[in-house]
Amino acid sequence: MKILKFGGSSVGTPESILRVKEIVSSRQEPSIVVVSALGGVTDQLIRASRLAAAGDVAFRDEVAQLRDRHRATCEAVVPAAGVRAVEAEMDALLDQLERICEGIYLLHVLPPKTAHEVMSFGERLSSRIVTAALPCALRYDAVDFIKTRHHGHKDEVDTGLTYDLIQQTFKGWSSAGATAVVPGFIASDASTGEITTLGRGGSDYTASLIAAALDAELLEIWTDVDGFMTADPRIIKTSYVIDEMTYEEAMELCNFGAKVIYPPTLYPVCAKGIPILIKNTFNLKAKGTIVKKTVTPGATSIKGISSIDDIALITLSGTSMVGIVGVDSRIFAALAQEQISAFLVSQSASETGISIGVSRADAARAREVLDEAFAREIESGAINPVDIREELAAVAVIGENMKQHAGIAGKLFTTLGRNGISVIALAQGAAESNISFIVERRQLRKSLNVIHDSFFLSEYQELNLFICGVGTVGGRLIEQIAQQRDKLMRTRGLKINIVGIARSTRAVFDRAGIDLAHWQERLQQDGIPIDPLRLKEEIIGMNIFNSVFVDCTASPAVAALYGDFFEHSISVVAANKIAASSDYDNYRRLKELARKRGVKWLFETNVGAGLPIIGTINDLCNSGDSIRKLEAVLSGTLNFIFNTLSANVPFSETVRMAKEQGFSEPDPRIDLSGKDVIRKLVILSREAGYEVNQEDVEANLFIPKEFFDCSEEEFWAKLPSLDADFEARRRQLEAEGKRWRFVAKMEDGKYSVSLQAVENQHSFYVLDGSNNIVLLTTERYNRHPMLIQGYGAGADVTAAGVFADIMSIANI
Ligand code: ADP
Ligand code: ASP
Ligand code: MG
Numbered sequence: 001m002k003i004l005k006f007g008g009s010s011v012g013t014p015e016s017i018l019r020v021k022e023i024v025s026s027r028q029e030p031s032i033v034v035v036s037a038l039g040g041v042t043d044q045l046i047r048a049s050r051l052a053a054a055g056d057v058a059f060r061d062e063v064a065q066l067r068d069r070h071r072a073t074c075e076a077v078v079p080a081a082g083v084r085a086v087e088a089e090m091d092a093l094l095d096q097l098e099r100i101c102e103g104i105y106l107l108h109v110l111p112p113k114t115a116h117e118v119m120s121f122g123e124r125l126s127s128r129i130v131t132a133a134l135p136c137a138l139r140y141d142a143v144d145f146i147k148t149r150h151h152g153h154k155d156e157v158d159t160g161l162t163y164d165l166i167q168q169t170f171k172g173w174s175s176a177g178a179t180a181v182v183p184g185f186i187a188s189d190a191s192t193g194e195i196t197t198l199g200r201g202g203s204d205y206t207a208s209l210i211a212a213a214l215d216a217e218l219l220e221i222w223t224d225v226d227g228f229m230t231a232d233p234r235i236i237k238t239s240y241v242i243d244e245m246t247y248e249e250a251m252e253l254c255n256f257g258a259k260v261i262y263p264p265t266l267y268p269v270c271a272k273g274i275p276i277l278i279k280n281t282f283n284l285k286a287k288g289t290i291v292k293k294t295v296t297p298g299a300t301s302i303k304g305i306s307s308i309d310d311i312a313l314i315t316l317s318g319t320s321m322v323g324i325v326g327v328d329s330r331i332f333a334a335l336a337q338e339q340i341s342a343f344l345v346s347q348s349a350s351e352t353g354i355s356i357g358v359s360r361a362d363a364a365r366a367r368e369v370l371d372e373a374f375a376r377e378i379e380s381g382a383i384n385p386v387d388i389r390e391e392l393a394a395v396a397v398i399g400e401n402m403k404q405h406a407g408i409a410g411k412l413f414t415t416l417g418r419n420g421i422s423v424i425a426l427a428q429g430a431a432e433s434n435i436s437f438i439v440e441r442r443q444l445r446k447s448l449n450v451i452h453d454s455f456f457l458s459e460y461q462e463l464n465l466f467i468c469g470v471g472t473v474g475g476r477l478i479e480q481i482a483q484q485r486d487k488l489m490r491t492r493g494l495k496i497n498i499v500g501i502a503r504s505t506r507a508v509f510d511r512a513g514i515d516l517a518h519w520q521e522r523l524q525q526d527g528i529p530i531d532p533l534r535l536k537e538e539i540i541g542m543n544i545f546n547s548v549f550v551d552c553t554a555s556p557a558v559a560a561l562y563g564d565f566f567e568h569s570i571s572v573v574a575a576n577k578i579a580a581s582s583d584y585d586n587y588r589r590l591k592e593l594a595r596k597r598g599v600k601w602l603f604e605t606n607v608g609a610g611l612p613i614i615g616t617i618n619d620l621c622n623s624g625d626s627i628r629k630l631e632a633v634l635s636g637t638l639n640f641i642f643n644t645l646s647a648n649v650p651f652s653e654t655v656r657m658a659k660e661q662g663f664s665e666p667d668p669r670i671d672l673s674g675k676d677v678i679r680k681l682v683i684l685s686r687e688a689g690y691e692v693n694q695e696d697v698e699a700n701l702f703i704p705k706e707f708f709d710c711s712e713e714e715f716w717a718k719l720p721s722l723d724a725d726f727e728a729r730r731r732q733l734e735a736e737g738k739r740w741r742f743v744a745k746m747e748d749g750k751y752s753v754s755l756q757a758v759e760n761q762h763s764f765y766v767l768d769g770s771n772n773i774v775l776l777t778t779e780r781y782n783r784h785p786m787l788i789q790g791y792g793a794g795a796d797v798t799a800a801g802v803f804a805d806i807m808s809i810a811n812i
Pocket of ligand 1: 304
């Protein structure tokens with residue numbers, strides 16, 4: 001015999017009830033079917049009774065809605081001949097509900113007894129509809145055989161009595177050949193006969209009690225997910241179904257918030273060794289999850305993760321606690337007296353303090369009872385007054401396999417630490433099948449994601465990007481990511497999500513990932529106005545794991561945000577040169593901060609666009625080499641200008657062309673003054689291990705100073721006045737067989753930039769278009785310096801360089 005339990009969503013709509021009918025009718029042998037209230041009805045009943053108690057007549061609308069919904073459902077699923085009879089029964093129940101609510105409204109009180117009675121109507125109504133909808137079905141009222149006794153603040157099932165009554169009720173039932181339908185969740189008091197309930201989600205428990213009493217072969221729990229999943233699928237989109245698990249594993253997960261099975265459900269069936277099968281009413285093809293005594297160990301070291309959202313931590317401490325005998329038993333006795341359950345207990349071996357995780361609703365009461373229980377010791381100063389910390393969440397990592405795998409706790413806490421999540425309290429059971437810990441509530445989603453990602457997702461690693469600046473480089477980067485995304489998922493197991501895109505005054509954020517085919521429209525439609533401060537707050541507030549801020553702007557205000565990002569464990573990839581070339585102390589501080597927080601700060605494209613210059617210098621230095629001398633042509637703009645200069649194209653024209661073709665900075669004087677090259681030289685020298693600032697670089701101007709002191713407009717107006725002189729010098733240079741190169745140099749603690757004439761033997765002589773070249777003389781590359789050469793500017797290669805930096809973060 002099998003017991004089938006259908007939850008609220010499985011009976012929530014006429015369509016789903018028709019599915020239930022299909023599932024039940026396909027069985028060869030009759031089953032006992034336990035049903036919940038139609039989805040959402042229990043909540044609505046609670047709402048109605050609370051409104052009534054608060055003197056709000058809106059409770060009448062709630063009851064009217066319940067009447068309409070049940071009538072409509074009945075008409076849609078019950079064969080025409082049976083509709084009238086069911087409606088008459090339902091009307092009688094709803095009239096009774098209305099009278100109770102009117103009573104609550106008049107008296108302005110809602111005693112627990114009445115609250116339970118109101119809640120019971122959901123299952124009393126749904127079970128009538130389902131019985132009439134199924135062919136050949138009989139309704140059995142749970143109130144007659146599920147019996148509870150009042151204990152402390154709770155109604156507890158009297159299992160002995162309940163089992164006897166269930167056995168009597170269903171004696172010889174299966175030979176009658178009819179399906180039995182039983183309302184879940186409801187019961188009655190063994191002494192008074194008053195209606196009671198088994199706690200939210202209690203229909204599972206009803207089904208389990210029936211299964212255990214009748215020694216059923218299987219308990220099937222039909223719900224709206226494909227089975228028990230590795231984590232709550234509403235939070236972790238990549239969670240997946242666990243094929244099989246032990247009762248203990250299910251118990252640990254359910255006790256810690258996995259709503260899929262109501263925790264007390266597990267005891268009756270576990271005691272009888274009856275397996276539970278969790279199935280999806282809406283996806284019959286899914287195999288579901290089987291919960292039983294023993295299972296074959298799976299491949300992953302942990303089985304699942306669950307969490308409780310609203311926790312408070314009560315701490316009792318004091319240096320004299322060590323000497324007080326029986327502190328723990330007094331604490332737990334006091335809590336038990338008040339029916340307060342502790343989710344997690346953490347005590348140091350020195351016994352100077354004990355922290356207990358309780359639900360927030362219980363926190364104030366817990367403090368009161370403990371303050372009272374230890375009043376004498378608190379008064380004498382032996383123990384400090386009880387401390388409460390709120391806004392916390394508890395996470396449990398579960399799996400019997402953990403016993404066989406060493407280092408799970410190490411991996412767990414390293415993963416959390418790398419993402420900037422600190423653990424406030426923790427506990428590991430001696431059975432080693434559960435590690436529980438407490439984090440700040442705002443860190444819960446991120447904690448679950450990083451743990452899930454590192455323990456389960458061998459399939460994908462996720463990287464979440466915020467792209468700031470969508471001009472030529474940022475725009476090309478998004479295109480390149482869109483093109484490569486699928487391939488990276490397939491070949492590298494890397495899933496790149498762009499979770500934020502910002503331009504100077506507008507940004508769009510989406511933690512599920514922005515559709516890259518339509519990012520411009522999203523930015524337009526869903527974008528919010530931003531400034532750098534708001535940008536920082538939004539990104540830090542989203543608190544997404546494995547996140548990277550990608551700076552494709554040239555903005556000092558954006559560069560000023562990096563420190564805060566590092567503090568919040570967000571890596572930074574920058575095409576923006578400002579931070580790396582800023583004051584040396586700031587550069588060092590940022591480097592240190594990133595290192596301490598275990599995140600990356602990468603800026604390869606600051607020099608030579610996509611050319612691997614910084615990476616190469618880092619590799620050389622890290623492997624023990626040292627850079628003695630560096631000579632380089634680092635300005636794509638200046639190179640373009642001097643390569644384009646000819647008898648037909650005067651100097652002023654080459655500058656204009658460089659601007660128009662996007663090679664120069666918006667104000668080309670940043671290039672002409674050598675400022676851009678100075679920044680690059682400073683960055684390279686710092687990465688080579690030298691302490692240098694921009695002021696330390698000797699800047700030899702090749703254009704008179706007054707061109708830099710005027711407005712941009714005046715600059716353009718008087719630029720042609722330089723043409724004749726440049727042409728004369730150019731002609732002379734041509735005659736000597738030389739070319740102009742703007743060279744940056746570092747040697748013997750001296751740094752300079754200057755325009756030089758190079759001969760045709762020199763490695764800088766042949767350098768087309770906007771190419772860059774770097775010559776590194778090192779301890780190892782001594783007689784023949786190392787040479788790196790290639791495109792040093794352009795949106796495509798720069799975006800590709802930024803992309804490469806992003807990829808190298810994925811490898812950490
Ligand atoms: P029913 O109404 O069928 O009793 P519940 O809402 O009580 O269903 O429980 C199923 C829900 O539990 C799922 O829809 C899912 O959102 C939630 N849930 C939380 N944790 C898990 C988990 N680890 N696996 C599956 N579902 C989970
Ligand atoms: N209807 C009850 C609730 O919503 C019981 C259940 O669905 O299991 O809590
Ligand atoms: Mg449930």
